[in-house]
Amino acid sequence: MVNEKTSIIIPVFNGEKTLERALKSILNQKIKPNEVLIINDASRDKTNSIVENWLDKLPINYYTNKFNMGVSYSLRKGILLSKGEIILRLDADDEWGKDHLKSLLYLIEKNKNSKLFASMAEYIEEDNNNIKSSELLSDENIREKLLWDNPIVHSSIAFFKEDYLKTNGYCNYKIAHDYSLYLELLRQGELSFNKQTTVKYYIYSNSLSRNRAKYLSRKERYLNQLKAIYFFGKSYKIKSSLILPIVLIRLILNLPIKYFYHNFKKKFKIVFYK
Numbered sequence: 001m002v003n004e005k006t007s008i009i010i011p012v013f014n015g016e017k018t019l020e021r022a023l024k025s026i027l028n029q030k031i032k033p034n035e036v037l038i039i040n041d042a043s044r045d046k047t048n049s050i051v052e053n054w055l056d057k058l059p060i061n062y063y064t065n066k067f068n069m070g071v072s073y074s075l076r077k078g079i080l081l082s083k084g085e086i087i088l089r090l091d092a093d094d095e096w097g098k099d100h101l102k103s104l105l106y107l108i109e110k111n112k113n114s115k116l117f118a119s120m121a122e123y124i125e126e127d128n129n130n131i132k133s134s135e136l137l138s139d140e141n142i143r144e145k146l147l148w149d150n151p152i153v154h155s156s157i158a159f160f161k162e163d164y165l166k167t168n169g170y171c172n173y174k175i176a177h178d179y180s181l182y183l184e185l186l187r188q189g190e191l192s193f194n195k196q197t198t199v200k201y202y203i204y205s206n207s208l209s210r211n212r213a214k215y216l217s218r219k220e221r222y223l224n225q226l227k228a229i230y231f232f233g234k235s236y237k238i239k240s241s242l243i244l245p246i247v248l249i250r251l252i253l254n255l256p257i258k259y260f261y262h263n264f265k266k267k268f269k270i271v272f273y274k
Helices: 019-027 047-054 071-081 100-110 142-146 177-188 208-235 237-268
Strands: 006-012 035-040 060-064 086-089 116-125 130-133 158-160 191-203
Touching (some): 006 019, 035 071, 060 071, 071 177, 086 100, 100 116, 100 191, 177 208, 208 237
Parallel strands (some): 006 035, 006 086, 035 060, 116 191
Antiparallel strands (some): 116 130, 116 158
């Protein structure tokens, strides 16, 4: 097994309902991490108390932002403060299976020249119903898939810190910062993928913030698609030529119309009849 130090990065904002579940899943790992960096992004709930109760259970390095700076800022901060050679991600509302860290380290040992490592995940509704599994990925299909969308679950990934520092890092997108980073890492080298399902990715369908994020993320997705076409379009000329005009039209027209229509209708409770 590889002996590089491992650092888990967890940004959290108002995570009192889910953070303990995520931390328990780290505690239950068959192989323990060297450090867990928690960046509290100016939470206004009991997040701070929860973290303090866990300081003697895990090798936690705890940081707080004076103001709410967003996920991208907190991720960049966590990685720069980390001491590990291998960076792993876990969102405060997701959880790992007990073999997750062990299986990723085994994958890294076999494929140390790869630039991005990830596992299968299952999508879980808040009532613990399994919706579906994430896509089966490989280095052979990932770049073509990234031309259209991001199929990699953020809480499933790992990468070497030295490779991250050769990229532009997590950009200032509110939602699709992970998509952008994957494109840059996979421009450097390969994806190694674990076919085991080792992550639970939770979906909160009635969350107002997630519904709003769905609209905000579209522009970021389209910009990442353009980036993917620029990076990998030569290898997929036909597909790129089909996707490019669709992305440009959506970027210029569709997003503002749908976004403002949604908010206008919601704010004034207007019912539109056919």
